[in-house]
Amino acid sequence: MKAQIEAIRAAALEEISQAGQTGELDAVRVRYLGRKGRLTALLKQMGGLSPEERPVMGQIANQARQSLEQAIETRAAQLAGQALERQLEREAVDVTIPGKKRPVGRRHPMYQALDELTDIFVSLGFTVLDGPEIELAELNFDRLNAGEDHPSRDWSDTFYFDRDSRVMLRSQTSPMQVRAMDSMELPIRIVAPGRVYRKDEADATHSPMFHQMEGMVIDKGITMADLKGTLNLAIRKLYGQRTVTRFRPHHFPFTEPSCEMDVQCHKCGGAGCPTCKGEGWIEVLGAGVIHPRVLEMAGIDPEVYSGWAFGMGLERMAMRQFKIADLRLIFENDVRFLEQF
Ligand code: PHE
Numbered sequence: 001m002k003a004q005i006e007a008i009r010a011a012a013l014e015e016i017s018q019a020g021q022t023g024e025l026d027a028v029r030v031r032y033l034g035r036k037g038r039l040t041a042l043l044k045q046m047g048g049l050s051p052e053e054r055p056v057m058g059q060i061a062n063q064a065r066q067s068l069e070q071a072i073e074t075r076a077a078q079l080a081g082q083a084l085e086r087q088l089e090r091e092a093v094d095v096t097i098p099g100k101k102r103p104v105g106r107r108h109p110m111y112q113a114l115d116e117l118t119d120i121f122v123s124l125g126f127t128v129l130d131g132p133e134i135e136l137a138e139l140n141f142d143r144l145n146a147g148e149d150h151p152s153r154d155w156s157d158t159f160y161f162d163r164d165s166r167v168m169l170r171s172q173t174s175p176m177q178v179r180a181m182d183s184m185e186l187p188i189r190i191v192a193p194g195r196v197y198r199k200d201e202a203d204a205t206h207s208p209m210f211h212q213m214e215g216m217v218i219d220k221g222i223t224m225a226d227l228k229g230t231l232n233l234a235i236r237k238l239y240g241q242r243t244v245t246r247f248r249p250h251h252f253p254f255t256e257p258s259c260e261m262d263v264q265c266h267k268c269g270g271a272g273c274p275t276c277k278g279e280g281w282i283e284v285l286g287a288g289v290i291h292p293r294v295l296e297m298a299g300i301d302p303e304v305y306s307g308w309a310f311g312m313g314l315e316r317m318a319m320r321q322f323k324i325a326d327l328r329l330i331f332e333n334d335v336r337f338l339e340q341f
Contacts, residue, residue, distance in 0.1 A: 001042070001049070001057055008038050009064045016071045022079055029072055039065060109341040110211060110330055113318040114193055117213060120237045121191045124230065126215070129192040131176045134161070137168050139175035144254040145293050152198075159197050169197035173214035174254060177290070177309055180216060181298035186305060187219035193314065204326045211314035216290070218300065218307030224257065224289055227308035231261055231287065238321075239263065244270070246281065255288020255309060282320065285312035 012032045019025040032039050043061050046054055107115070118128060137160075141153055152158060152171060159169040176192035184190070193213040200206040217226065228247060236243050244264035252258040262283050265276035272278040287310035292302035315330050322341055324330065329337050 001045075001053075002060055004042060005039070005057075005060055005064050008032065008042065009068065012039070012068050013071055016068070016075050019075060019079070022076065022083075025072060025075055025079065032068060033065065039068070106338070106341065108330075108338065109322045109324070110314055110318040112341065113321050114211070114213065114314050116238060117234070117314075117317070118191065118193065120234050121215065124189075124234070126189045126191045129176055129180060129190050131170075131173070131179055131192055131194060133170055133195050133197070135168060135170035135175050137166050139178045140168060140170050140172065143178040143294070143297050144174055145291050145297075146253040150253060157199050159199060171198050172196050173212040173311060174309070176214045177216045177254070177294070178298060181218070181295075181300060186300070187217075188307070189217050189219075191215045202328060204328065207315070207327055207331060209331075210327075212311050213314055214309065214311050216307060216309040218290065218295070218305055220305055222289075222306045222308060224308070227287055227289065227310070230308075231285070231310060235261070235263060235284065238317075239266065247287075250286060250288075252286060252288055254291050254294045256291045258286070258288035261285050261287060261310075284317070284320075285310050287311070 012028065015028045015031075016025065019028055029037075031037055034040065039061070046057055046061070049057055122128065137153070141150060146153065153165070155165070158165075158171050161167040173192050173194055173196060176190070176194075180188050180190045180192070191213055192215075193211065195209055196212050197209050200208050202208065217230070232245055235245055243266075246262050246264070247259040248262060250258045250260045260283050262281035264270045265273060265280055265282055267273050267275040268280065270280040272280045276282050287308065290307040290309055295302040295305060295307070315327055318324065318330065319327065
């Protein structure tokens with residue numbers, strides 16, 4: 001019987017060392033040490049032994065069982081170690097492989113110009129307003145003192161939504177003046193940037209949709225001098241302290257007097273060159289002292305309060321700042337163009 005135990009032990013040890021996977025090792029355990037296993041079966045035969053032999057054989061069998069259990073445990077640990085090794089190899093990360101480049105977006109040049117301007121006016125105590133692009137003709141025209149026969153009210157110039165010409169895409173940000181007067185306490189200092197729409201054919205300097213920034217101040221004792229002082233300060237902050245400006249008389253229905261502000265061409269210093277189309281000056285905005293009728297329509301007493309307003313084209317500001325020759329480039333959103341700014 002001792003020889004039998006030895007033989008079983010040797011066979012089992014061989015199979016344990018051959019087991020290549022945890023599953024195989026389990027099968028070996030069942031085959032030898034399980035309830036119907038070979039060693040177990042042998043132990044069941046011990047009943048037939050003499051009382052003197054039984055403890056001796058029992059001890060031998062137990063030792064065999066222990067050594068097999070030990071061997072299985074050792075082999076299991078070995079297999080687990082190998083499996084981990086293989087997994088680590090499989091999941092290895094090569095830290096020397098270059099990473100994926102993710103392109104970083106940037107601000108559109110027109111919004112860069114807008115942000116700079118907004119910052120300047122906010123630093124002067126102006127509030128930034130946002131308003132609707134779908135506007136009432138009443139606010140876009142009537143409340144701005146533009147009479148029934150004003151040319152820009154024509155269907156060939158303005159996008160209307162209805163036959164009665166009452167609802168329209170705003171043609172200027174100036175209705176924001178009215179909205180501010182109707183909703184804010186005096187004194188008022190606001191800027192209001194946004195989209196405006198006109199029935200213009202798209203070319204190098206025109207687009208049916210473009211951006212303006214409206215500005216307005218209403219307080220006691222405000223004059224044309226405040227308009228010039230504030231706009232000069234803002235433009236010099238934007239283009240440099242030595243920027244030369246001039247104010248030319250103009251006409252708008254909602255301001256009196258009205259003017260346009262020009263900046264002396266930075267390229268030629270006023271002599272005339274292609275950048276300024278030979279003029280020496282570049283127009284940047286329309287402005288004026290708010291017409292007393294506009295104040296009256298908003299319930300503001302023009303004998304007590306006065307104000308000024310301006311409106312500037314933001315694409316033009318960006319085109320000058322970034323030396324962009326064609327307005328259409330600003331709207332095409334070609335990344336090769338946008339990447340330059
Ligand atoms: N709204 C005018 C335009 O679009 C500009 C302007 C605004 C002029 C405010 C005077 C005062 O041309």
